[in-house]
Amino acid sequence: MHDLPPQGNSFGTEPLLRAISITKRYGSFLANDGIDLDLFPAEIHALLGENGAGKSTLVKMIYGLIQPNDGELRWMSRKIVLGGPSEARELGIGMVFQHFTLFENLTVAENVALGLDPTESFASISERLKETARLYGLPLEPKREVWRLSVGERQRIEIVRALMQNPKLLILDEPTSVLTPQEADQLFVVLDRLKGEGRAILYISHKLDEVKRLCDTATILRGGKKVATCNPRLETAASLARMMVGADIGEVKAASGRDVSVPRLVIHRLSLEPDDPHGTHLDQVSLEVRGGEIVGIAGVSGNGQDELFAALSGERLSPSEGAVVIDGLAAGTLGVNERRRMGAAFVPEERLGHGTAPRMKLSENALLTGHAASGMVKRGFVDKPATLATVDRTTETFDVRKAKRDPEAVSLSGGNLQKFIVGREILREPGVLVVSQPTWGVDAGAAATIRQALIDLAGRGTAVLVVSQDLDELLEIADRTAVMFHGRLSAPLNAAEVTREKLGLLMGGAKTGEEPDVEEASHAVGA
Amino acid sequence: MPLVLERRSERSAMIAIASPLIAIALTLATMAVLFAILGKNPLEALDVYFLEPLTDPYSLGEIAVKATPLVMIAIGLSLCYIANIWNIGAEGQFLVGAVAGSWLAVRTNGTDAGHWVLPAMLLLGALGGALYALIPAICKVRFGASEILTSLMLVYVANFGLDYLVRGPWRDPHGMNFPTTADFDPVATVPTLIEGGRLHAGAILTLFVVMAATVLLGRTIMGFEIRLVGAAPKAARFSGFNADKLTLFTFAVSGALAGLAGIIEVAGPVGHLQPDISPGYGFTAIIVAFLGRLNPVGILIAGLFLALTFIGGENAEIAIKVPLDLTKVFQGILLFYVLACDSMIIYRIRFISPLRKPAHANV
């Protein structure tokens, strides 16, 4: 669409790295489909796309972690085949991953030393580390233990470690997803500097305003294919969002025409500290879901969705009982089973290990959520026929395909297991249903079944809350959609007024869903 | 390394069933080698250990007598281990149960107490074991202290406690200074089942415990909770189960069973309280639990098998002059093989050809 003529700068006109028609298959799933990419020195090149678009896969191949099925890579005009990351590093390719490889209880210097060649003395590494860190404005204290550092500071270790190997190409995978706005600014200063030194930078992100601020070029992936290469500074956030999430703007969902009744699930100023230090702090989350409607929560994973689900299900108790209200009764301090007895049902994101016990039979997995309120337990004894009956009913109603009547959960395909998990909850005719990522990793047929089931359930008067990264899905079934970002929930948008771009902007951190002009967009976030 | 361990895509059902048998076979082979090193005829030794005790009724009775505490304790331990809770202190709980029940026997000794004494003793024994087991459980739940170490340390404490009591306050004044209480009155003794043998009613109780455990694990919601907490802790939380409460429960139950086994042993075969009422039942029960694959019926069979080796060991000491310690060696080796075979259910061993470069994991 907005392809550019060949580039050149003072560092040469030949691309440093060329990816030619790179393809990667996992079984029948095409993660990358014939992707071309040119990276030039002294350039910051963005790789844009939604979750699942294929960015990580492409980049892992450039770093030698996996091999392409088709296509080739050329480094400085020479064809290369990378057997592993160490070979990539030798060529001069460095990578800063989204999920760090650090040792929490060791010091900064020790962490850096462990990632470098053992022939250099520890003292020398410490010195070089301090110098490099200082040079690039990423201050690090060599003697501090990593667990004391903020996530942003930890990322500095990864970056400095990569820089100490003098890379010609530095790849950064979603680097600002864990940074504060100020830390992101500091990072951009560093990246500009690296660019000035002639290095090439491949910057993976889904944050449009950042990319517009920072990057010279942007390649956009969608569904494993390359959609465009363009100059982000010449685009609007809206046009970038459109390329990222799909060109059809017209898919706006009309008002459902369902009878919407009273609020059956109310989240009232819910604030919660995360269980684990890498988690997200929930901040005054408020939302009402009425009977008969489907409310969606969109957002990139890692913005507090897991914590919110745990607070709603009762796996984590809220500080106040009024933070979560189910059918008018304060439930914030009640446990999971009590909430189930109140008529609430839950479907977590993780099918195996959380939603089901993988090695247990379906009947036992039916018991897993059914024992509290579904008549499967009589005087402490499990009514096995009742659990089997649930399996049978679920199988029939939701078309769950399996090899025998009552197999282990792990033996079902993703789609069928998901139909079972969603089905067992829907069959309870709950008053409130909270479901997280209902069709993630699920084949199209099963996804359609599940979505229709959710719509039908709402039609019967249930309040349905759907947390999903799949915008198509939310646009299809949600009556109202809010966006989760950094632990905060935006105000919901009605189906009539919601658009992909608005959601895309909110997912990227914009303050409102309205499409501002270009200046305002960069103003709104992190400036 | 040309050999690597790899996770199977699906548990191997075949090995799951055959695992205890393979382990036993491997152990027997290793023992044969050991016998040879000790200068004994391997086949003869194996015969004395494993086959001879099966040949005469008195031996069979003795096997049942020894199996009774083993199985009872192991059932309790299996409940803990299924839920990934490590009660290593069953030996101590056994002793404390014995002491608790014996208190009543000593108190009522020589008086004209009625038939309520024995049931009361059994109750006290179970209670004592349960309370003693709650100590490491509470240390874990409240303070996060390793239950492995705390439960084990308490074994030594229990041992010393028992020693003190039988040498001091509870010593039989007419016992010629032996460290033992007076023999228990008939009302404080567990009745035998067969005239002339030592097989006693405790065996019936043990069978009952096996059946109860089978029902608990297979049919009740409590059993489901135990299995779920061990199998998928996150799903257990999602199911509304509280891991702390379960820790307290399983420790209390296994302590109660160990304590019950203790008082039965003292009030049955032994007949009075003395320092060495246990040849390490609490520890051998751990092996019984694993060999029985944490399944009540499996434990019953495993318990009988290990009891067999106890008797075999005693016979071997006399018949072919093999020290009793060999039984411990056998048990240790057996446990190793059982664990290894269990591992093979989830993993397989593969050759990696030196030509194929292993792909790097994430960096």
Next chain:
Amino acid sequence: MQMFEAIMLSVIAASTPLLLAAAGELVTERSGVLNLGLEGMMIMGAACAFAGAYLSGSVVVGALCGVLAGVAMSAIFAFFTLGLAVNQVASGLALTILGTGLSGLIGAGFVGQRITPAPQLHLPVLTDLPLVGRILFGQDAFVYLSVALVIGIWLFLYRSRAGLVLRAVGDNHTSAHALGYPVLKIRALAVLFGGGCAGLAGAFLPLAYTPFFIPGMTAGRGWIALALVVFASWRPGRLVAGAYLFGAVSILQLHAQALGLGIPSQLMSSLPYLATVIVLVLISRTRGIAGSAAPASLGVVFVPDR
């Protein structure tokens, strides 16, 4: 004066085997492996050390036999837990049972025999110093070795590259593997080292503490050593303090009896074990906010993805 010296000497003697065993286990656990079989390795060390010393007439040969016995036992453990990914807790128990049984077999023939105990140092002026002379300069080689061992371990862990890598493996075996380090090999070496130390600790008992062998003479010291490692928060410096503290508590009963305090001997004997429980509770409580000081991947099975 006399009593102070006597008490200190007995404390040192009681603490040395604890220190030796715990030091080795500390290294093992720092690499991420939990070896509960200390008691079994120690008692095997004791049996083989005595047998070796008796048969060869040399305490040094005896000590070497003890060390080798510990290494051999730990090799069995390493094979099962690292090679076959078997549960470490259960394996440790199996090792203890096996070691206890084997040591009985080996030691049986030597019960009742005596050997010449390990010689104690005697320096011309120093050893005869009043009060501290014998305490500091009149010990046997085991005591000096135990101190040297702890210092060596400290230097290894905190001043050497290899030690850094070991600590990294114990902290996060996934990151270590991702960076290319041979996690299983490093752990195996750590386990063998721990076994050797345990064997040496066991050897101390029949070679220096008492000049004879009794079956089961370790009397639970292996388990106490395990608790010691927790008490020391996996740091060598605190290990020395802990070992001497526990050593003092364990011989308290002898001196209490000498003082005629009338406390039942069994209560005094159970003090070290009760103290261990109390210490474990206190330590785990104060951990609280800072998180556990244990190596993060302690006891976690590691099977590398291929």
